[in-house]
Amino acid sequence: MTIQELQKQLDEMYANNELDEAYAFLVEQVNLAVQRQDNATILFLLNEMIGYFRVTSQFQSGNQIALQIFKILDMCGLEETIDGATSYINIATFYRVQGKYQEALSLYQKTEKIYHHELEPYDELYSAFYNNLSLLYQEMGDYQQAIDMQKKALAIVEQLDDYRIEEAITYTNLSQMYLSINQNDKAQKCLHQAISLFQQYGPHDPHYFASLATLAQSHYMQKDYVKALDIYHRVLHFIESVYGQNKDYQTIQKNIDRIQKEMKTIKGLDLCEAFYQQYGRNMIEEEFSEIKPYMAVGLLGMGSDCLGYDDEISHDHDFGPGFCILLPHDIYQQYHKQIQASYQKLPQEFMGIQRLTSAHGNGRVGVFETESFFKQFLRQIPQTLDDWLYADENALLACTNGRIFEDNYGQVTQIRQYLSYYPEDIRIKKIARCLAKMAQSGQYNYARCMQREDEVAATLALNEFIDQTLSLIYLLNKKYKPYYKWSYYGLKDCTCLQAVTPLLLQLVQLPSQKQHWPQKNSIINTDDQKVVLIEKICQLVIGELHRQGLSTSDDDFLDNHTLEVMSHIQDDHIRMKHVMEG
Structure with a gap:
């Protein structure tokens, strides 16, 4: 069989999704070529095997084939020829898929030197070369180099007759580069060009589905999840029907899973x-x-x-x-x-x-x-x-x-x-009010209610203390407090007094402390763990008052800080109001 006949038979097998048969055919033909000592055919077949192992993600076997190709090139003196360059591109692409980027780049650079020596500047081989090199730069994160290589490829294929599929592939690759740097308008323009060419010249070409996958990605980036999912599912079905559940299939499936998850959690x-x-x-x-x-x-x-x-x-x-x-x-x-x-x-x-x-x-x-x-x-x-x-x-x-x-x-x-936030005099006035109410409800009345064995009233006092503590935290952070359902959750956005957040949770999770109150007359009953937590919270508040320059006192009782806090109010009318007002 000639190389052209071998290529034709392989193309027919791939078209019919006969991957196992294609591999068996390759192995058989390699053995026959070795017996004939037909190095040209061996080199062609091994390059085909590299492609097979790439699309089926069989990297270990492919790496062994790559070593055999290098030996044949050396043995036949083809290292600096166009045949050698073709092999280098195939192996470099195989290395790129594995993530062996430096090895791939070295082979591409070697190929470019051969091309510059052997080819005219606008030879068609340059197009595939720049496309592949661009993809490598993209995966390496050098997007500007990737875009430059794609533009070089596009400039060549646009001048060639009967290269519309290659032109569509190049537009698709270029759109991917633009998406990578969030230039969505340029990406969309390239995609429309690519899809139009595929629909006219290659509606069943495998690269058409790569173009569609890129379109799905662009819809995803625009938050149009429904369209993205629809296109991704079409691409997934095609990949599985032709190549099985290979690396590309797994990538598309991960994209689908991510979109479905985001649709459930989108804000x-x-x-x-x-x-x-x-x-x-x-x-x-x-x-x-x-x-x-x-x-x-x-x-x-x-x-x-x-x-x-x-x-x-x-x-x-x-x-x-x-x-x-x-x-x-x-x-x-x-x-x-x-x-x-x-x-x-x-x-x-x-x-x-x-x-x-x-x-x-x-x-x-x-x-x-x-x-x-x-x-x-x-x-x-x-x-x-x-x-x-x-x-x-x-x-x-x-x-x-x-x-x-x-x-x-x-x-x-x-x-x-x-309206973004209160004037400073109003913020200070409200801080003083919260301090007074925290002292009244948490440091004073909770204990008095427990001494009376009135747990309902004690719970109400505790709730008031928590509510006023939340209000104070937002005031000290210069943020409006959300209504009750989100006021605790919103503390994650407050930088001041973050240490209070877990203490409030502990406070509401503690069981009744009534067993610690028989014959207790002291307001600060440290046997009651709720009292201990209340005092810890108040100490943290006092520390923040010091940091913000609102109080210099070290008094443990918050109410005794209110007058000094109010003294910072500049407006006489507001400063003279009752501490509880507002």
Whole structure:
């Protein structure tokens, strides 16, 4: 058999997915070529075996074949020839798949020297060479070199007749490089070129599915999980039907598993921003481009998703794709009905998730007039220090949480920045109030209730102490406190007083301490482990007051720090208020 006949028979076997038969045929033909001492045929067949072992991930066997190829090249004096360069490329590609990058790079560099000596500058062999070298640089993390090599390959194949499949492969490889450095627009442009070429010239070519896998990756990066999964499953089926569950199959399966996991755990803010980028932005630009400069778009307001604290449990209500469009009064009056109508036409499902709205969750997304949106929480934007003192903390948090995806007019961002946190005099006033309430509930009344054997009242006192401790931690961290469901969880975002977090958990996990209170008259009863924990927490608080320059006292009783803390208030009117006020 001639080499051309061997190649034709092998191609037919691969086309029919007869991998075992192809390997048996290769072994048989190698033995026959050895008997004939036909080194050219042996070299061709061993190179085919390298390819077989690469796609079937049989690396140990392939490495042995590579050594045999090197010996034949040396024996036949082919080390500096085009035949030698062809073998080097095959072995280098095999090494790359194994992660033997330096060995692969050395062989590619050797090949390039041979090509420069033997070939014209735009010879077709350069195209495959630069493609393979680019893939190596990509896996080594040198993305700029990888892109440069792909561009060299593309410049060559575009000039060659009947090389449209190679051109499509090159576009696919180049798109992968761009995705690696987050240049998604350039990647998408290359992918569209590649897929168009494959559909026209090679709809059944194996490389077409590599292009589709890259397209799936681009959808994944845009958070379009449903499309990504659909394409990945098609690619997975093709790989298994032709090559079995090889390394490429396992890679695609891992991608599928990762997407399915992320779909279960995706945060609402990320979901809604991806939904806006994929659908909302286009709707606005195509239908309302003239008023886009006045729009702010994002997700903010009430809800666990706006805090970034949502989890799988949160998905059962008031969760799903959606966003807020905020407009100045005049623009809202003129256009809100048209915009809301277009908003309602957006897909109701995204990433496999439909928005679920509870009876109390209506009106959280859609089109809003800016000032009215904020006033639904605050009634009015605080103007004076008294306004700030009595403003509802949950309302302030609702106005400043979440994420703004785009604010062209700037009004929403300006309001959020203004409301971002209390004026310093108000923060100090509220700190003093928390100290007084912590002392009253935890250091004083808990013990008195236990002395009276009133465990219900003692539990209420303990709960008040915990609530005030949480409030104080947020104040010392200059953050608004979330409502009760998330106030403990949110401590993970607080840097000051982190040591208090586990103590609060211990405090609520302790059983009743009533057995330690018979005939106890002392308020600081160290036999009661809850009392011990309360005092530990108070000591940590005092240390933080010192660090922030709010108190210099070492008194153990928090109430005795309140007057010094209040003395730091600059405004006379606020400083003269009762410690418990506000």
